[in-house]
Amino acid sequence: MRVLIAVTHLLGAGHLTRAAALARAFAAAGHETVLVSGGRLAPLVRLDSVRLVQLPPLRIQGFDFARLIGPDGETAGSQVFADRKALLLDTLSTLRPDAVLTELFPFGRRGLADEFMALVQAARNQPGRPLILASVRDILVPPDRRSKVDEAHARVAALYDAVLVHGDPALAPLDASWPVDPGLAGMLRYTGYVDEGGAVQAPDRREGVLVAAGSSAAGLDLFRAAIAAARLRPDLGWRILVGHFVPDAELARLSQGLPPDTVMRARPDYRALMAGAAVSVSQCGYNTAVDLMVTGTPAVLVPFEAGRETEQRLRAERLAAMGLARIVPENALSPETLLAAVLSALRSPQPNPGGPALDGSTRTVAIVQALRNQRHRARGREADRLRRALDRAAEAGRSVHLWWRDDDAVAATPALDRLLALAAGRPILIAAIPARTEASLNRRLAQSEGVTLAVHGLAHENHAPPGQKSAEFGPHRPLTDLCRDALDAHRLARERLPEDLLLPVFVPPWNRIAPDLAAELPRLGYGGLSAAGGAFVPGLARADAALDVIDWRGTRSLRDPETILAAIAAHAEEGLAGRLGLLTHHLAHDEAVWDFIADLLPLLDHPAVRWHDPRDLFGSMMDSGMPPPISLSAERPRAG
Known part of the structure; x- marks a missing residue:
C-alpha cells in the first residue's frame, strides 16, 4: 500500500x-x-x-x-x-x-x-x-x-x-x-497501545528519581517543584529531563545550584532510564503511560489539567487503579507534596507491568490491510454476483435491458472525447443544453456512432428559491414561463443541433419537472421525457435514468461501486422487462468515476445484455424526428 x-x-x-x-x-x-x-x-x-x-x-x-x-x-x-x-x-x-x-x-x-x-x-x-x-x-x-x-x-x-x-x-x-x-x-x-520505545532489559537494581514532562513548556511547574524537592533530598539521586521546546535560558536558570547532570535535555534513551529508576515522576501523556506499562516503574503522576484538559487525569486514574502510580493533582503540586509522593512510591512494593495490549503499531497495520482487502473483496463479490446473474439470464434465454444517458453536453471537450471512446459505439443519449451549445459539439458528434441527442432544459439555470432543491423547470414559476422556456429550448435545439441526431425528448436539469409542465410537453412538440419520477402523461414516452454513478449529495465523486454493481445484478436477477438507465455526467467525472465506467462496461459486454437505442426506447413517436415547435399564441396553456 x-x-x-x-x-x-x-x-x-x-x-x-x-x-x-x-x-x-x-x-x-x-x-x-x-x-x-x-x-x-x-x-x-x-x-x-x-x-x-x-x-x-x-x-x-x-x-x-x-x-x-x-x-x-x-x-x-x-x-x-x-x-x-x-x-x-x-x-x-x-x-x-x-x-x-x-x-x-x-x-x-x-x-x-x-x-x-x-x-x-x-x-x-x-x-x-x-x-x-x-x-x-x-x-x-x-x-x-x-x-x-x-x-x-x-x-x-x-x-x-x-x-x-x-x-x-x-x-x-x-x-x-x-x-x-x-x-x-x-x-x-x-488497536492496542502504540509502543514507541521498544523492549528494554530488566535492571539488576533500580535507583534514583527520574523526572520528565514532555517536550513543551507545559511541564515547567512540575520541573520547578521537582528541582525544589531535589534540593530538599539530594540523596535520592534526581535526574530531571527537560523538553526541547523549553528555551535554553529557562533550562540554564533551572539548573543553577544543582549538581552536574541533575537537569538536562530530554534523551532518546528515556525508556531505558525509566526502567532503571526507582521512581518515575511525570505527567501522564499517552507515551509516558505506555512506558510505565512496559517498564513497571513505580510512578508519581502529575497529570496536566490546564485549559480544560482532562485526558491525562483520566488516564492517570486508570493507571493508579492498576497499582502502577500515585497521583498528585496539578492544583496540589508543591515541592513537599511531590517529595511525599516520591517517598511513598519508594516504600511500596514493585508493581507488576503488563495488562493492556501494547502491540498497537503492528495491529494498526494489520487492521488497515484487512480493511483494504475487505473493500477489494466486497467489490469483487458484487462483480462476481453480476457475472453470475448475467450468466443465468443468458442460460434462461432472458435479456437484461439497459440504456445510457449522459447529461450537460455543450461543446467538444476532452471529457466528451473520453466518454465517446468508452461508449465505443454503444447507443447513448446525450442531453445537450440548447442555450449553451457551441458549434464544436455538432462537428464532434458527426464523427460518432450510436449517439442521439435530447433537449437538456434551456440554459441549465437554477430557478428554485434558496433552501430548496435545484430546478430549472420545477414548480416554482408560473406555468406560462415554464412553457415559454421549454418552447425556446425546442427552437434552439432545432437550430443548433444536428437534425438527424436530435430526438424530441425533454430532459429537465436536475431531473426535476413540474407536473403541469410535463402534461404540456406533447403540445409543445416533445414526444419523450426522461426525468425522475412523476405520473404517466398520455402521448409522452417516458424512460428515466435512475442509476446515477455520481454521489451528488456527498463526495460528488463515485457513488459506492458495490451499490451500483448490486443494482445492476438485482435488475438481472429479477428478470424484469423494464430498462435500467445508467446516468453519467461527463463534465463532472473525476478519475474514480472514469475508472469505474471503464471497468464496468466490459462486464456488461455479455450475451444477456441488450443496450437499447434511445430511438427504440422512446417508441414510434421518435420516427419523425424533432417536429417543428408550436406557437404559444395559438393556445395558451391552462393555469394551475
Missing part, C-alpha cells in the same frame, strides 16, 4: 511521536509511507524510512488553542493556511495513497478543519478511493458542546471508513471520555 498520515501537534510532541511510530510500522511492513507534519520539528522523533513532508509549522502560546502561531511567531494568517493546504493536497496528489489517516481529526483540531476536510474530500475523489481513517489516542478531550459531538459523528459517518483507537478498552474504552453512539461504535477498531 501507499499510506499518508497527517498530523499537527500544537503543544507537546506526543501526537507526532505516535503518528511517527505508526508510519514506521507501515514502512517496516513494506508500505510506502509519508508522514505530513503540521507542527514544529521535534528532534527526538524517529522517522527511519518514512518520508516526512513538513508543512509551515503551527503552534500555540500557553494553552490558547484558539490562536494559532505561524512560523514567524505571529498569529497565523490566511497565507499560512493556504500554503499548508496547497502542500498537503500536492502531497496527496503525488502519492495517490491507498489509505489516509488523519490524526485526531475529526474528534479534535477543529481549528484546522478546513485543511483536514480538503484532504479528506480530495482523497475521496481520487481514483479507486483510498481508505479514510481517523487515528485517535485512547482518551479524548470531552466536548463542551453537543454540537461538536454531532459534527464529528456526522463527518465520520459521511467520510470515514473506520476509527482507529490506539488503546485497549480493558483499560480505557473510548466512551470513558467521548460519547459513543451505535453508529460510531460500529466503526471503532481498537
